[in-house]
Amino acid sequence: MVPEEEIKEKLISAISAYEDFSDAEKASWIKTLDAVPVDYQVFLLGLFETSPEDILKLNENIKAKQEILESGDEAAWKELLEKEKKELEELAAKGEEK
Amino acid sequence: MAERLPSKKENVEGGEAFFENMQNGERDAAKGVLSTIDKIPKGLRKGILMLAAAGTILSATEASAYHDSRHRNTSEWDRVIGVAAQVAIEEVIRQKNPYENRRYESSREYRMQAEALRQKAYQEYHASIQRTESYFRQEMNRLDNTHLPPYEKARARNQLIAQRNDGIGAAREDFAMKMRQAGESERYANEIDRGNRR
Numbered sequence: 156m157v158p159e160e161e162i163k164e165k166l167i168s169a170i171s172a173y174e175d176f177s178d179a180e181k182a183s184w185i186k187t188l189d190a191v192p193v194d195y196q197v198f199l200l201g202l203f204e205t206s207p208e209d210i211l212k213l214n215e216n217i218k219a220k221q222e223i224l225e226s227g228d229e230a231a232w233k234e235l236l237e238k239e240k241k242e243l244e245e246l247a248a249k250g251e252e253k
Numbered sequence: 254m255a256e257r258l259p260s261k262k263e264n265v266e267g268g269e270a271f272f273e274n275m276q277n278g279e280r281d282a283a284k285g286v287l288s289t290i291d292k293i294p295k296g297l298r299k300g301i302l303m304l305a306a307a308g309t310i311l312s313a314t315e316a317s318a319y320h321d322s323r324h325r326n327t328s329e330w331d332r333v334i335g336v337a338a339q340v341a342i343e344e345v346i347r348q349k350n351p352y353e354n355r356r357y358e359s360s361r362e363y364r365m366q367a368e369a370l371r372q373k374a375y376q377e378y379h380a381s382i383q384r385t386e387s388y389f390r391q392e393m394n395r396l397d398n399t400h401l402p403p404y405e406k407a408r409a410r411n412q413l414i415a416q417r418n419d420g421i422g423a424a425r426e427d428f429a430m431k432m433r434q435a436g437e438s439e440r441y442a443n444e445i446d447r448g449n450r451r
Contacts (some may be wrong), residue, residue: 172344187310202303209303216307224311239304246300 159193166196169203175211184214363442367435374431377422385420389413 170176170184188196202209216239223231392413396406 180394184310190307190312191306195302196307198302198306209299213303213310214305217311220307220311243297243300243304246297 159196162193162196162200163188166200166203169200173203173207173210175207177215180214268284270413360442360445363438367438367442370431370435370438374428374435378428378429381424381427382421385417385424406418 166188167185170181173181176184191199199210199213202213219235223235393410396409396413399406401409
């Protein structure tokens with residue numbers, strides 16, 4: 156098996172075994188994997204294995220964005236960007252404290 | 254096979270191989286993020302990569318296709334997929350990197366100065382033209398109401414017209430000079446942003 160396939164297989168296994176996902180969410184994640192560059196797949200696999208709680212956050216983020224895209228609410232999108240910016244700033248601040 | 258993969262630690266915390274590989278990525282969005290990722294403190298990389306990963310997954314969803322069909326060519330929304338983090342990244346880079354921050358502040362000052370000079374140039378030009386025109390009309394009215402011989406009147410009228418033209422010419426020259434100064438300031442800001450000056 157080539158590395159790309161192996162990564163994808165591992166990721167599919169990790170998604171399938173992830174207890175906090177519904178069956179629909181698992182299917183949705185697996186369905187999109189072909190469109191996710193392999194390096195991001197490696198990153199995601201790392202998250203599943205080392206900090207699965209981040210996968211939940213990621214999923215919430217994706218769902219929030221999906222809803223906004225479907226509604227076409229530009230203001231909500233800008234608000235979400237602002238929220239992401241603040242979260243990154245908080246991360247940056249935490250990094251300074253350490 | 255597995256040994257060819259970067260370690261988990263590298264993946265999550267930013268191993269160089271991981272980022273190098275990503276720079277050859279297929280997606281523009283990913284490239285956008287990765288072009289600046291190495292400037293970002295390690296503690297932030299995971300957060301940023303999570304947002305970028307969310308973007309790559311999102312771009313493969315029906316919501317993305319739905320959005321794309323509705324919002325194609327709308328500039329504000331063109332930034333949507335996968336680049337969501339980019340805006341935040343740029344801001345964070347400015348805040349986290351003292352040199353970038355200083356450069357940004359510095360170039361911003363010059364841009365603000367350029368803008369102020371342009372505004373001042375427009376305001377002063379219009380004020381000057383209004384003063385000149387107002388004076389010209391007032392003097393022409395006065396001249397019309399005086400009882401001078403026709404030749405004297407015509408000569409005075411020509412003098413007034415010449416004065417008016419001189420006034421307008423001077424206002425234009427002053428305007429051009431201020432706009433040149435503004436242009437210099439703008440060019441200086443560009444030089445700072447290109448890293449040629451601080």
